[in-house]
Amino acid sequence: MKALQIVSYGEIKDSLVFNELSKPAVQSNDVLIEVKAAAINPIDKSIILGNLQGMLPIPLPSTSAYDVSGIVLEKGDGVSNFEIGDLVYSRVPQEQMGTLAEYVAVDSAAVSKKPGNISFEEAASIPLAGLTAFQSLEAAGIKKDDRVLIHAGSGGVGSLAIQYAKAQGAFVYTTTSTTNLAWVKALGADRVIDYKTEDYMSIAKDVDIVFDTLGQNYSLESFEVVKQGGIVISVVGPLDEASAKMLGMSDYKLPEALAKASSDRKADYKFILMHPNGAHLNEIKSLIEDEKIKPIIDKVYPFSESVEAFTHLATGRAKGKIVVKVS
Amino acid sequence: MLIDPSNSHCQFIIGDSEPFFIRLYSLTVLLKSPHQELEDLIKKIKTRLILSPEAEEFLYSISKEKTLRKGEVLIRQGQVVKNTFFVSAGCLRSYCTDKNGKENTLLFAIKDWWISDYIAIHTDELATLTVECLTESKVIEFNAKELDGIHSLFPEFEPYQRHNLERHVVSLHRRILNQLQLSAADRYDLFLKQYPEIEQNTRNFHIASYLGITQQSLSRIRAEKVRK
Ligand SMILES: NC(=O)c1ccc[n+]([C@@H]2O[C@H](COP(=O)([O-])OP(=O)(O)OC[C@H]3O[C@@H](n4cnc5c(N)ncnc54)[C@H](OP(=O)(O)O)[C@@H]3O)[C@@H](O)[C@H]2O)c1
Numbered sequence: 001m002k003a004l005q006i007v008s009y010g011e012i013k014d015s016l017v018f019n020e021l022s023k024p025a026v027q028s029n030d031v032l033i034e035v036k037a038a039a040i041n042p043i044d045k046s047i048i049l050g051n052l053q054g055m056l057p058i059p060l061p062s063t064s065a066y067d068v069s070g071i072v073l074e075k076g077d078g079v080s081n082f083e084i085g086d087l088v089y090s091r092v093p094q095e096q097m098g099t100l101a102e103y104v105a106v107d108s109a110a111v112s113k114k115p116g117n118i119s120f121e122e123a124a125s126i127p128l129a130g131l132t133a134f135q136s137l138e139a140a141g142i143k144k145d146d147r148v149l150i151h152a153g154s155g156g157v158g159s160l161a162i163q164y165a166k167a168q169g170a171f172v173y174t175t176t177s178t179t180n181l182a183w184v185k186a187l188g189a190d191r192v193i194d195y196k197t198e199d200y201m202s203i204a205k206d207v208d209i210v211f212d213t214l215g216q217n218y219s220l221e222s223f224e225v226v227k228q229g230g231i232v233i234s235v236v237g238p239l240d241e242a243s244a245k246m247l248g249m250s251d252y253k254l255p256e257a258l259a260k261a262s263s264d265r266k267a268d269y270k271f272i273l274m275h276p277n278g279a280h281l282n283e284i285k286s287l288i289e290d291e292k293i294k295p296i297i298d299k300v301y302p303f304s305e306s307v308e309a310f311t312h313l314a315t316g317r318a319k320g321k322i323v324v325k326v327s
Numbered sequence: 328m329l330i331d332p333s334n335s336h337c338q339f340i341i342g343d344s345e346p347f348f349i350r351l352y353s354l355t356v357l358l359k360s361p362h363q364e365l366e367d368l369i370k371k372i373k374t375r376l377i378l379s380p381e382a383e384e385f386l387y388s389i390s391k392e393k394t395l396r397k398g399e400v401l402i403r404q405g406q407v408v409k410n411t412f413f414v415s416a417g418c419l420r421s422y423c424t425d426k427n428g429k430e431n432t433l434l435f436a437i438k439d440w441w442i443s444d445y446i447a448i449h450t451d452e453l454a455t456l457t458v459e460c461l462t463e464s465k466v467i468e469f470n471a472k473e474l475d476g477i478h479s480l481f482p483e484f485e486p487y488q489r490h491n492l493e494r495h496v497v498s499l500h501r502r503i504l505n506q507l508q509l510s511a512a513d514r515y516d517l518f519l520k521q522y523p524e525i526e527q528n529t530r531n532f533h534i535a536s537y538l539g540i541t542q543q544s545l546s547r548i549r550a551e552k553v554r555k
Contacts, residue, residue: 085405087428116430117532123428289532291542
């Protein structure tokens, strides 16, 4: 089968190569998926650039990407929840990374039937970003009438987080730049803040939840806009102690400034590491079928132009998700 | 079915040493025989034709009653189709997934309807359709080939099968014409009138995909109706 592989760390163009591989073997709990579409995420780019070598040691060459939609072609003896021919989508587990290929074997616990009202390309755009939005806002305990600030509402994660927060009945502030204001508003956000012309900190004040998808100064600033007793959830800021432990860093301490801001404000800080989960994807499937959430796609690339898809991702200006149509 | 007095359970019930409520309980268990649904269907068939005991026996031999969970799939697109289903309770849907992965609903089936993939059955091709339960459902599963051929063994069946086929053709022709001629709003109105019980058991996207419109259009049509 054809697969797009990372052969070295470094510049995107130099690191990605199409290779001919054999079909992956199916373990007892796996399904073999014939890939129809795959989506790429910032983490794929970080892996290629070699930025995650310490945290995620990946043997080279490795096939790239985690998001997939397709058709179940084979299944292991231990799989009872899927049948051959099922249309599915998944964010595949770390050990099974490699959805930019004609076939991928995936632990069935990470797989869900795909929503029936959207295409394969749309379905592939959902898993990683959707699970991140879902798991982050659930960890924040989001509920009706909460006031939530979601950064980068035009990003892959942000665009789904806005819709999930609205489906939970929250009031949503979000940030993006001028060109994206209209379509982000149409996702349901109550107040779209143009970070080029407005100061978000003077608009979103005393919110219950900040969803930090930007990191850097934004993580610390979150404590100036979150209310006392509120919570800051980050997917890019500094690790918190619990997630550092999970990654094997048991003596890790939260950066001092962040720890102080959090305790001064009496607001929690949590770092979320998205984890693959078929049951969560199934819940997202229902939300999509009920049109509470719709996929937002920036561009679909043919398989042969996967490298261009990565170059587009690397600009950091994606409007929603970047998808590759594999077959 | 009548209670067979030679059956040991019946003797147990009839014997008067048992307390009354145990007898009553056993009786209700026995009366709810595992063929309740098929018996009801046979009663319906008997209003249309005279059924020989042999034909009745044959129907028992080619069928199985099933209680299905919501979401359970009876026929899967791309696979071999062996069975056809009579719905005793619940709501099922047949749909075809296009090459982009989107589902298009062909038909819904509720109590007293038949559902299967008739393209596959009559052409020996693999299934074009998927048939799934939208609610918990009860069906009688028939071996499709055997049921199809029943009239060669029991010619009395011929008019009954023809009648079913005619009804099916009529409803399909109506569906095609409605699709060609009526506005989306009129199609939705008609759907509500014809199948109010289906609307209660299905999700928006099932209805939109049956009417051949987007979910947004369906919501618009509904909002329009509320305003009227
Ligand atoms: N921890 C985890 O498990 C996890 C999981 C998923 C993602 N992540 C991380 O979360 C981040 C977001 O992921 P993503 O997939 O949503 O990325 P993405 O789709 O590539 O994000 C691009 C978007 O970010 C917006 N943006 C950039 N700078 C901004 C600013 N200063 N203010 C507001 N919006 C800004 C851009 O809008 P403009 O063009 O208008 O600026 C663009 O639409 C990434 O860093 C990713 O690595 C972490």
